[in-house]
Amino acid sequence: MSKVKKKNGVMYWPSTPRFLLMAEQLHLTPEFNQRPEDVDEEPERIKLLPPQFLSSLVATEPYEGYQKERLNFTGNGIYQYVKCTAHNVAQIDVHSLLPTMAYQLGLLDEQHEKMFLEKKEIEADPNYPTNKRLVAKRKRLKHELNKYCSTIGxxxxEHSINRFKAMYSGMNMVFDMLNYWGLSNVINCVNDGFIVTNYSDEKFEQFKEKYCKKIKYLTFSVKQYDFCLVKNDLEYLLLNKNGDYKCRNHEFDKKGVxxxxxxxxxxxETVSFDGKAMLEAENIEKEAITVCKNLFLKTTN
Structure with missing residues (x-):
């Protein structure tokens, strides 16, 4: 079994492209990273590389074929999408990717390392989702860890470079995971979560075993869906026949509405919450989901 290696504080894998590792090393130099001490404004996000175009096949009829758009490495993670509809998919999420990588690389101070381990202890309890106190505590710990990981140093x-070390280490691991499932089976990836086709429980168990052996305290979650509609890397719809769904579409999800x-x-959180508008937004989302569900069911009958 191949070993995970480190170079200048960045974890990389056998699948990490050499040109990507070289770009990451360049971004770790203070001269390059565009965050001088005398500038207060947040700079624009730096892309590690131009978009990596994989292939393009435009469908001749609705719901046939696919259009592979890009595989994009940025200063904030890895992104990929296939503009398509698909059946029988699974969404796999890596929990707390940035804090997990910061822990592996020794970038957490004593206080936040303790928080990280406490959060992992809560997540190890299979009953914690039904315990309101533990759910609230986990949410607070997650918020504090993410905030700290954005300001390490x-x-x-210094904190920009330390964050890059954790971010790029996580990105390299996720890219290895995409290769594990097969790039042709990945239809969406946003930083620490991805949607795959040709999923099996057996392969997922092997997947967990492989990566948990290499990365301490690494945890995942997976959920299967009957239908998937991918619009772009940040917008998609996951839907089950029983009405269970996950909506990330800025046109009709409740946040967008x-x-x-x-x-x-x-x-x-600085402005007041409008309960009436929220109720209307939720109703619009549900109506849109019903239309999508009926359309998906119609195309499969």
């Missing part, structure tokens, strides 16, 4: 340059109705984001 005493200076802007709420923003259109109020001009505010649900993530903005």
């Amino acid at each position: 005493k200076t802007k340059t 709420y923003r259109k109705l109020t001009g505010r984001s649900l993530n903005d």
Whole structure:
């Protein structure tokens, strides 16, 4: 079994392209990383490389073929999507990718390392999702860890580079995971989660065993869906015949509709919450999902 290696504080895998590793090493130099001490504004996100175009096949009729758009390595993660509809898919999520990598690389201080281990202890309890106290505690720990991982280090340059070390290590691992499932089977990837076709429980168990042996405290979750509609890397719809769904579509998901109705984001905690608008947004989302569900069922009958 091949070993995970490190170079200048970045973890990489046998599948990590050499040109990507070279770009990551370049981004770790203070001269390159565009966060000088005397500049307060947040700079634009730096892309490691131009988009990697894999192939393009445009369908001649609806629901046939696919269009493979890109495999994109950025300063904030790895992104890929296939503009398509698909049946029988699975979404796999890596839990707390950035803090997990920071822990592996020794970038957490004593206080946050303790938080990380406490969070993992909660997640190891199979009954924690039904315990409101533990759910709230885990959410608080997750928020604190993510905030710390964005500001590791005493200076802007130092914490930027430390964050890059954790981010690129995670990105390299996720790319190895995509290769494990087969790039042709990956129809969406956003940083620490991806959607695959040709899924099997047996292969997932082997997947967990392989990566958990290499990365301490690494945990995953997986959920299967009957239908999937991928619009782009950030927008997709996952749907089961029983009505269970996950909606990430800015046109009709409740977050997108709420923003259109109020001009505010649900993530903005500095403004008051509009309950009436939220109820309307939820109803619009449910109606759109019903239409999509009926369309999917119609095409499979």
